[in-house]
Amino acid sequence: MTERAAGAPDSTAMRVALWRAMHVRVDPPPHVLADEVGLRLAGPDDDWHSRPDMDPQATSGFRAAVVARARCVEDLVVEQARHGVAQYVVLGSGLDTFAQHRPEVAARLRIFEIDRPGHQSWKRQRLIELGYGVPDGLRLVPVDFEAGDSWLEPLTDAGFDPGRPAVFASSGVSMYLTKETTAATLRRIAGLAAGSTLAMTFLLPAERVEDADRPGLRDSEEGARSSGTPFISFYTPEEMLALAREAGFQDARHVPGSALADRYFAARADGLRPSSGEDLLLATT
Numbered sequence: 001m002t003e004r005a006a007g008a009p010d011s012t013a014m015r016v017a018l019w020r021a022m023h024v025r026v027d028p029p030p031h032v033l034a035d036e037v038g039l040r041l042a043g044p045d046d047d048w049h050s051r052p053d054m055d056p057q058a059t060s061g062f063r064a065a066v067v068a069r070a071r072c073v074e075d076l077v078v079e080q081a082r083h084g085v086a087q088y089v090v091l092g093s094g095l096d097t098f099a100q101h102r103p104e105v106a107a108r109l110r111i112f113e114i115d116r117p118g119h120q121s122w123k124r125q126r127l128i129e130l131g132y133g134v135p136d137g138l139r140l141v142p143v144d145f146e147a148g149d150s151w152l153e154p155l156t157d158a159g160f161d162p163g164r165p166a167v168f169a170s171s172g173v174s175m176y177l178t179k180e181t182t183a184a185t186l187r188r189i190a191g192l193a194a195g196s197t198l199a200m201t202f203l204l205p206a207e208r209v210e211d212a213d214r215p216g217l218r219d220s221e222e223g224a225r226s227s228g229t230p231f232i233s234f235y236t237p238e239e240m241l242a243l244a245r246e247a248g249f250q251d252a253r254h255v256p257g258s259a260l261a262d263r264y265f266a267a268r269a270d271g272l273r274p275s276s277g278e279d280l281l282l283a284t285t
């Protein structure tokens, strides 16, 4: 394992990066998303694929759900970039590697990745060590969402123009944050330039998860708690839509995980399909 800078990355961010790589390695093509850069950044021990949470069969639904949400966000960013939106903000970016694995789109964007300060210094060091570097178009913004301060000021200090539209993505993050923090984030984005879009994933309460997926959800909840990153917030789609509308978004839509499953996995012969439990809010200013 590579020696790490102080503030090693969040284990949840590592896990989803490894799942994205597992998809390329264990699932037959076509790949919903092809991202092995996150694995390089993570630099796990050689036997990483033998970890119980990487079991190809037992965790296939989570792996598929993670690549589905990442692909959906990427499709949105590509579409918005085509319409001239030139700012992309990743909230709780973890080991997001859009800037590295989609360089042709990234070249037309200024990308802002927001995550905890320790995580950001670790990631900056890894990007440099691996030769990717941190180009001018990629800004790593250190913020703890729970620290009480607005992330808009550090974002603006990093070069974000609040007067121009942007795409915001928050995937796999809202479950770790209080509802007050997420509501504040929604209000902040809703008040930004017209033509901005937010894609935010959220975990459903257990009773809204398909029966077959409940044991998996329970296991991942236990795993999250024991690794010190408990899931603290679950939302019904109605609650999330209400929060977005109260925040002031012009339009707010609920995209069920099953819609992403149909969009990206319907034609597969291998039966790979995302587990239920995480849905998406798509909101525009």
Ligand SMILES: C[S@@+](CC[C@H](N)C(=O)[O-])C[C@H]1O[C@@H](n2cnc3c(N)ncnc32)[C@H](O)[C@@H]1O
Pocket (backbone or CB within 6 Å): 010, 012, 013, 016, 017, 091, 092, 093, 094, 095, 096, 114, 115, 116, 119, 143, 144, 145, 146, 147, 170, 171, 172, 173, 176, 177
């Ligand atoms: C499961 S990872 C998701 C990473 C990435 N969005 C993805 O989908 O691959 C959750 C990320 O949220 C970040 N996060 C959690 N709580 C945070 C907080 N209070 N402030 C800033 N970042 C936070 C973690 O550091 C981690 O990188």
